[in-house]
Amino acid sequence: MIGRILAWLTDGAHWQGSDGITRRLLEHLAYSLTTVVVAALIAIPLGLYIGHTGRGRVFVVNLVGAARAIPSLGLLFIAVLWLGPRLNGDIAFLAPAGIVLVVLAIPPILSGAYAGVESVEPNARDAAKGMGMRGGQVVRQVELPCALPLIMSGIRSGTLQVIATATIAAVVGLGGLGRFLIDGLAVRDTPQTASGAILVALLALAVDMVLALVQRCMVSRGLTGRYRTVQVFDHDADIEATPTAPLLQ
Amino acid sequence: MTWLRDHIGEVLGLTVQHTYLAGVPLILGLLIALPLGWLARRYKGLYLLLIVGTGLLYTIPSLALFIILPFLLGTEILNPINVVIAMTIYTVALLVRTVADGLGSVPDVVSQSATAMGYRRGRRLISVELPLAVPVISAGLRVAAVSNVSIVSVAALIGVQQLGSLFTDGFDRDFMEPIIVGVIACVLLALAFDGAILGLTRLATPWQHAGKPAS
């Protein structure tokens, strides 16, 4: 069986064409990326607002918890059955699927955003205000950078959710790698199904690793603790090392 | 809701199946995660390995795991045991970190007092640290339970019978009602799991809601 799966995967023909691996991979990435970005555009500002002002917090916490309980497959089917007939052509399944993907990605990102803002040390926020930063400056210069670790982890969570749901969405006609799983199951082409599953798993892992890297680069080292511990005695060594490097970014 | 009235037996049967498929992995997962989480706390190197390892497992989309597992296990795709094992893997992946964090949430001073009083490590773990770790572990368990109920429904796509089957049947026949019934049933089941775990936690942690001190 492993042999048949490998044969399927290495067959050049399977990589080309409008239902080849490459095309499906790109589709999957496209759906995932677009919906995560849309969800982030909605959820991050909302989450920042809720975390900053504390308003609506209880409602959101419960919403996020409840959202976890809703089966994505059921939601997908309901959306397609309800919206599909009102639309024509490809949009008939693209739109409902897209909406469901965005809706499912919002809770983890929202949660990350407001938890992130809440995790900002109150002293730092108080000091920022007391020094004369206006509201917007406090958010941009202090709260957002300090909230970044949790926001990023929310985005990673949301992205994985979307990749998984996009896989399932193949059953309502969406493209992407899920097609291999669904089509393979339908015609009992086990090598196809298995290959599709492996590809999806690899995609998810790869995307998560990339996001982890992005997180590593974007989050200030002061927060993660990833700095060189220099001995206290050679206290001037840090400055001497790069005399012309600017200290203020 | 005539459909529901006519098919109530079927729905209940599927609910029982669903409960089994979501619940058994929860228990198995917890039992496996407890020692693993303890090990992760004890040996720092293991912590990183386990967290990264389980993180990787959790990243794999559910449908993909449901399909890959039969090959690894040599079972039929349709066999519900695949689902149970896959869900157990997800539960363990979620809970190892929670157990480690839960044990870590026990204040150092408490563990040290226990040791100073003469508790040996094993007894201390069971009598002192684990009970105190219950709130954190329980929170993770609730998340796992709710996710499990939701994810199990995906198994309908590989033909395993549970509430998700209502979705696929309904969609195939262009019929909204069973899907809605299925979604509501899933949500109710998730709430039931959540409530059950909450109730058990309350029983296990009487000190957390002991009421105000006598003035």
Place this chain on the structure above:
Amino acid sequence: MIRFDAVSKHYPDGTKAVNELTFEAPTGQITVLVGPSGCGKTTSLRMINRMIEPTGGRIWIDDQDTASMDETELRRGIGYVIQHAGLFPHRTIVANIATVPRLLGWSKRKAEARALELLERVGLPAGFARRYPAQLSGGEQQRVGVARALAADPPVMLMDEPFSAVDPVVREQLQDEFLRLQSDLGKTIVFVTHDIDEAIKLGDRVAVLRAGGHLAQLADPAYLLAHPVDDFVADFVGKDRGYRALSFQASRHYSLTREATVPLGATAAQATAAARGGWILVTDDSLHPLGWIQPERITATIQPEMLQRGGTVATVGGSLRNVLDAALSSPSRRGVIVDNQGALLGTIRAHEVLVEIEERARPELQLEDAAEEAPS
């Protein structure tokens, strides 16, 4: 100069945090607001930079009503130091210190130079510039907090229990350095603390607040110790008032007794020859006192671990409190007095210090006139 004019803070639920508070914090001096919890001291402080808005009365900074100013502009002109520093964890130390200058539009280069200058001023090594707050200890973070408040050279500084969150040894160091800094800079400072000893040590003027935001007494520390206006203030100021008041009186140059010394490594015979009253003082090459020793306890030659170090050492011209303590704590009953470089000048006995204490004039006992506030 900061002037509180019948300032009140009443909350909608009926709590009265501050009640008709009126006082002046003179320019270039440290005014300490001190009192038990709930006395409104922090609330009053935060009304100065409008982190909390007063519900009644007005606050003036040099004849400008703070309510009439844009609150952000107001805050950029006031240095603000809080407990636990409140440093931005995601920024380096230099970036933290340079915050207000950058807000004011200074160029990066100018802000950076100023930040490095202040880093040095608060006694931190230049190598800390690129570090992050999490890498610093509590005391070090607090120093950065002070540097950050000084960055734009504001004339006014507000400090809310800045030294409370560190351990006592570090706290004393921070307090001493803060006083040194202030003697260089001469800022107008309003300082909040719950610790009466800190208030007395640091304040040029001390305002004792009562629960509910009432001013109980405003006076300079020596006067406060000598004339508490009522039982509340007397209790709050605490016991040991006579002893603590000695901190404010400098000792004069009276005659010190010459004291023979031996160096480390001296033999028992040498020590016995020089000893008086069973004890001999051991010093180093520059005559810095190291400790006392009883000659009969010397085996072979004098080694550091044999020294008795219980006695404190007072600097000539230092406070009567330090001089008296040097005499009381010395194992030989002879208090060691050193010069400003730490070299031995001579010794003094406790009864000699007591004579000086009893003979000195006590200006603080003169009841001051109308300048003092002792309202209800």
